[in-house]
Amino acid sequence: MALTCKQTRSHINPKFVKPPGKTSQSSDRSSTPPRPMSPSRRRWFKGVAALLSVVFGMGILELCLRMAGVGYPTTFFVKTRHEGEDYWMENPGFLYRFMPKAQARSPRPVMVPVAKKDHTIRIFVLGESAAMGDPEPAFGMPEILRVLLESRYPQTRFEVVNTALTAINSHLIHHIAAECVQKEADFLVLYMGNNEVTGPMGPGTVFGDTRSDSWMLQLGLQLKKYHLGQAMDALREKLSRNLGGESPKGWGGIAMFEGRHVPMDDPRLIRVHASFEHHLETILNSAQKQGVPIVMSSLACNLKDSAPFASSSLNHLEESRRQSWQDAYDQGIALLEASLAADALGAFQTAESIDANHADLQFSLGTSLLALGETAEAQPYFKHARDLDFLRFRPSDELNDIIKRSFDENQSQGVYFFDLEKSMEAMSEGGLPGDVFFWDHVHFKFQGNYLLARGFAEQIAAGLDESGRLSSLNASEADWLGAETCASKLGLTRWGQYQMVEAMLNRLNQFPFSRQSNRPVLNTKMLKELEFLKLDVTPEVLKSMMDIYARAIEGAPHNWMVLDQYARFLKDSGEPMQAVDHWKKILEIVPHHVMARFELGRLLSRDPEKVAEAETYLREAIDLRPYIPEIHMELGLCLGRQNKAEEALSAFSRAVEIQPNAIQAHINWASALRLLGRNQEAIERLEQALTISTNSVAAHLKMARFQTPGKNWEKVIFHLQEVLRLDPDHKEATDALSKVQTLLLQESN
Incomplete structure (x- = not known):
């Protein structure tokens, strides 16, 4: 033991050994107990530690969510x-x-x-x-x-x-x-x-x-x-x-x-x-x-042909002045419709002297001046009408x-x-x-x-x-290149022009376009354009359109938009399988194309032998774009054709969840409920559809069909009469109403 101690001491550096009886100042300091941390500093350290723990935990959670595929990328482009x-x-x-x-x-x-x-x-x-x-x-x-x-x-x-x-x-x-x-x-x-x-x-x-x-x-x-x-x-x-x-x-x-x-x-x-x-x-x-x-x-x-969407109210005027303004304005509109532009201008100017800050009034003043050939004077009125429009889409x-x-x-x-x-x-x-x-x-x-x-x-x-x-x-x-040559190279045909005019006519008859003061005049022009585009669609015209599509595709074989236009044309021309081929070609160029899958699903689901393939396309489309109600509706119809009524209900329900006012989804949902024998629920769903629009022929017709035979004749008659109010030439409703009235007559006798 002594030997061990001696050996140990011999390995100690002498400068670290204190002489007997002496104590260094540094040793005094080291022997002094550490001063306790102040409460404020301790709280600061605890706060930092807690914050770092939260940040670390959130980082781990973020990593887990990414690995689990939860969430979505936020950039405009993603790599594929x-x-x-x-x-x-x-x-x-x-x-x-x-x-x-x-x-x-x-x-x-x-x-x-x-x-x-x-x-x-x-x-x-x-x-x-x-x-x-x-x-x-x-x-x-x-x-x-x-x-x-x-x-x-x-x-x-x-x-x-x-x-x-x-x-x-x-x-x-x-x-x-x-x-x-x-x-x-x-x-x-x-x-x-x-x-x-x-x-x-x-x-x-x-x-x-x-x-x-x-x-x-x-x-x-x-x-x-x-x-x-x-x-x-x-x-x-x-x-x-x-x-x-x-x-x-x-x-x-x-x-x-x-x-x-x-x-x-x-x-x-x-x-x-x-x-x-x-x-x-x-x-x-x-x-x-x-x-x-x-x-x-x-x-x-559009300054000249797009009337304001919303004008200011006249509630700030006294009732007598408000009525005088309205009378003058109404008189001006009537005179303008009668092609009496000079008289209309005078009436509008009377209204302007009472209150000039009305968008539709400014537009009408400009229209009157334009009709009189005063084009330079008209422009400021049209621009002021745009600026006064309460719905600021321009x-x-x-x-x-x-x-x-x-x-x-x-x-x-x-x-x-x-x-x-x-x-x-x-x-x-x-x-x-x-x-x-x-x-x-x-x-x-x-x-x-x-x-x-x-x-x-x-x-x-x-x-x-x-x-x-x-x-x-x-x-x-x-x-x-000129405009016509560009149109031809892009595959714009008479059919394509018709589709655009028809689509815009439907859009422009909805709010807020339907409230524009010049909407009736513009609708008349567009209806005439549709009639012109429908004229003389002879076999020769059809062939010329086919040639335009063929040249456009040959000139730009990877332009999926030309293929899409041609596929839609083929579908409308009674060539659904050729249309299917062209939408499949689009998927070769743009593999993630959602609407090509939708169109394939919609077409193929009409074929009993290809309805399962259609379902696959529609489900793939939903995986890519979950929030398009039309795809869910089409999937519901596809599932219904396969007698998968419960799954169809889920699809229609999802469509309504995405777009509550999608009236066709409510109607389809009701049909699926009826297939499952849940007739009262089907009727309630149709009632919901009719709260969205009382002018739905399909909803009224199904309401008449879904009533219990021998009961609720009043409801049956009411809904059939509503169908005929909306479509006087509707054959099914006419025949059904005649049969019901005959049955009631027999019962009364």
């Missing part, structure tokens, strides 16, 4: 792989972060190679529904732009990627632009500004909070970038429904905005203009940082001023400008663009789309020239 190559495709849930899922529209299907090929110019189009090409993007500005550029530079491939989207505005577009400039973009094309008031975060929106500067809104948007935030939002929605809250209604188009009035002196418009300018500057900065030229345009709208002069000012400040930095407003005014009588260029308030006919595309094409050519790339592209010596 097709035939061994990586592509950027659109994210169908891009808008879920900004609005209820049932109301969110999905972007157009796109497939953009991640690695841009040689001799390719890549152009991204940004904007709202007008830029997208509504009502038929196959013939919209982006497609015309591609045809113009490819014909001008035949040895170059132009990828024109349509990222424009219905119901969005600059609050969302700047996010899309930030992604586009990272995707080997050669140009951005921007036509933006129609939805600044009514789109997300605008004062007239239906998509949640109307204050873009609300910290709660901005916090919610930031949280929903993460899967944890998305799960919390989904839980909130579910709890709200379970507690009796109303589910968000499905997409209802422009009719959703009823009552969302924003007068021209609303102070919130100052914030609208400021945010638009900020987002435009953000887009320009994003493009300039990446060295991407940007081409933008002023905004144009762009204001302030937005155009911001666009032009931005161009002036940035034109030396790769920014190009086309003045569409000025060009349209120069080509329109009295400087008043109307239904030559527009279907409605802002959506272009082919002529309007062509004018915008041509302006953009010329600016892109100028940009290529300035960059020195023009000479390497071997430009054609020929002039730009």
